[in-house]
Amino acid sequence: MSSPRARRLLVRGVSHLFLFAIALTAFYPFFVMIISSTHNHFNIMTTINILPGNSLGDNWERLTRHINIFRGTANSLVIAISATILQNYFTLMGGYAFSKFLFKGRSGMFAFVVIMMMIPGQISIIGFFHTVRQMGLINSYIPLIIPGIANSFAVFFYKQYLDGALPNEMIEAAVMDGCREINIFHQIVLPLAKPALVVQGVLIFIGSWNSYLTPLIILNDRDRMTLPLLIATVRDANHAEVGAQYLGMLISIIPIVIIFCFSSKVIMERISIGAAVKG
Amino acid sequence: MKKGSLKWLIATMLIVTALVITACSRNGDEPTPVTPEPPAQTTTPEPVDEDDNDEVEETPEEPIALSGSFTYWSYTDSAHNLVAAFNAVYPDIHVDVTIFGGGEYRTHMLTTFMSGDLPDLFDLEEGYMYEFLDSPLILDLSTIMDTGVFAREWVPFQNYAMKNGNGVYKALIFQSSPVVMWYLRDVAEEWLGTSDDREISAMIYSWDAMLEVARDVYLASDGEVTVWPNVGSMFVVDALTKPTLVVDNTLTIAPQWFDLINTMRRVWESPYTRHYPAWSGEWAAAWNNGEFLFRAMPSWDFFTDWDRNRGNVGIAVPPSGAFEGNTGISVFANSEHHDLIATFLNYVASDEFQTLNLEQHNQVPANLRLIQDLSNGFSAPDFGGQNILDTYARVLATIPAFTPDRFTRPLINTFQGRASTGIQNDWTDEEIINEFIDMIADQYPELTIVRPDIP
Secondary structure, X not given: OHHXXXXXXXXXXXXXXXXXXXHHHHHHHHHHHHHHOOOOHHHHHHOOOOOOOOOHHHHHHXXXXXXXXXXXXXXXXXXXXHHHHHHHHHHHHHHHHHHHOOOOOHHHHHHHHHHHHOOOHHHHXXXXXXXXXHOOOOOOOHHHHHHHHHOHHHXXXXXXXXHHHOOHHHHHHHHHOOOOHHHHHHHHHHHHOHHHHHHHHHHHHHHHHHOOHHHHHHOOOHHHOOHHHHHHOOOOOOOOOHHHHHHHHHXXXXXXXXXXXXXXXXXXXXXXXXXXXXX | OOHHHHHHHHHHHHHHHXXXXXXXXXXXXXXXXXXXOOOOOOOOOOOOOHHHHHHHHHOOOOOOOOOEEEEEEEOOOOHHHHHHHHHHHOOOEEEEEEEOOHHHHHHHHHHHHHHOOOOOEEEEEHHHHHHHOOOOOEOOHHHOOOOHHHHHHEOHHHHHHOEOOOOOEOOEOOEEOEEEEEEEHHHHHHHHOOOOHHHHHHHOOOHHHHHHHHHHHHHHOOOOOEOXXXXXXXXXXXXXXXXXXXXXXEEEOOHHHHHHHHHHHHHHHOOOOOOOOOOOHXXXXXXXXXXXXXXXXXXXXXXXXXXXXXXXXXXXXXXXXXXXXXXXXXXXXXXXXXXXXXXXXXXXXXXXXXXXXXXXXXXEEOEHHHHHHHHOOOOEHHHOOXXXXXXXXXXXXXXXXXXXXXXXXXXXXXXXXXXXXXXXXXXOHHHHHHHHHHHHHHHOOOOEEEOOOOO
């Protein structure tokens, strides 16, 4: 009798140990970041720190000596929130069109969208910069927000989601009841896509929040810089300030953690399209 | 979705869209190319000439009645220190400093050069400086300041390093970055019997001499203490005294480079060398703990634990003269603030600022006459009272004077990487050279490559 129970306990114990090891591995970078933000540069460079240090105040002073971290946070929030809302709205529209409208060249255009997903954005960065410059948009937030509307992964994601989650009959019923196309989108598609919107929204927000290269080449004005750009400037040719940079990173992930806390339940439940469809 | 929710959603979208459009609008209409900020000059300063500069430098305590504003980009926020010192003398000139993260600064400058819309003043790091110096967007400094002083008074290699390939002064380098041998005084006393920099310099005048010292120290310490930490750093010390790799767009590897590889190999194979990755935390900790004696670093070293070793540091002359990590300040040719910038550059080049930079940050002036003036009786508390200017002057005298080009530092770095990797992995000289050539052929297809006869 005890043998199967013991085996179950053993299996459970091993599973828990394994999961604990994975969780530990995932948490370790955060642990390093949190602990390092309390140590000075030299301690971080030369020692594996387990316990908090006493340099948090110094790191904060160093971090904020030349940069306005609150301004950077506000700038990042404006860009990330705007990008999240606009990208979500328009890419859902694109995904809806590919999912429910039959038009000539649909398959070809969708294949084009899928191919675009596979091209790294960095390849086109010079051309992107030239275009932005010719449009007079250097130092503007528009190039950091608007091009994302053509987020091919999001279009693909919504197309796949709506294929399963939105029955054609529902659309047909709405049409028969005289609902206009834009109202169908707003009153039927948007509410039904809410779980997918949350998942994709988190991805877009995090991507925009952490974006570095594009803001780097577009933004020249210190007052318009995003948080990652500002944190990267906390360095000195003579005294690299890794502790202050870790503190800046710690601060920069706070909004992401908050977003995740609020939406984690939905993300966990609906992270897979299949689950979302069944839900 | 409920009707109320829909209205809320649409209202939010409208607000966000309005917010974005408002926030995204640029600061006024800026024609291209222009300086990033509109001129804020309130009085017209006198044109700067040599006499004015002298007057400025001789009466630094009197705030100068110049006013205005210009932009300054850098990749290190020590630029703020520079500007703070400048503003102590010129309080009415506003310098709008913007710092970009170090590694990506070059990328940012590349795109900015494409746009033709540069800041009034900007820093360039030695590793990529010479990619830009031929650009007509960078001002010939002789049009706004007395560049003759560089030839007369500057350290010779810095004088050349500030020019582009046509011999035009395009960047101001206000501090030297000579590579020296850093040691801890108490550790040197214990294992070498002296902490005097001249005596120590004499002990390590060549790599062979260094290997002998390494053997003695290793045996005396029962293998606890070594002298030299790795092979990569040898390249930093020796590379600039080897024949130039690229001349007239042709890569030629002279036999002296093979000598360097062989010396590196001997050091690697020596049982008295410990192998720490250069510039790693392990390397820095081991040196600060006294586990090895010497490390080659430029004067701007940032691996010393000053909290622990302040007053216990010494520097000695390495086997060869080298510099690394120059920073040049360049001027946008189309800037509307050349008068203010001239004032700034003249201040940065002044004895006053270079002395301040030495006293506050232990940085070596670029002005050799000033070094010689100050070196008589100079004592650096951080270095146990050592006359570091005397040591630096001896190193500076051995650094070859030449104008680098866009190939110089990148090729040296690539060669260093291939040689270090090859020696550690037991590659033959031929394999090292072939690896190096293959990488260079990929990176610089415009180069003609002469394959050397492997000795």
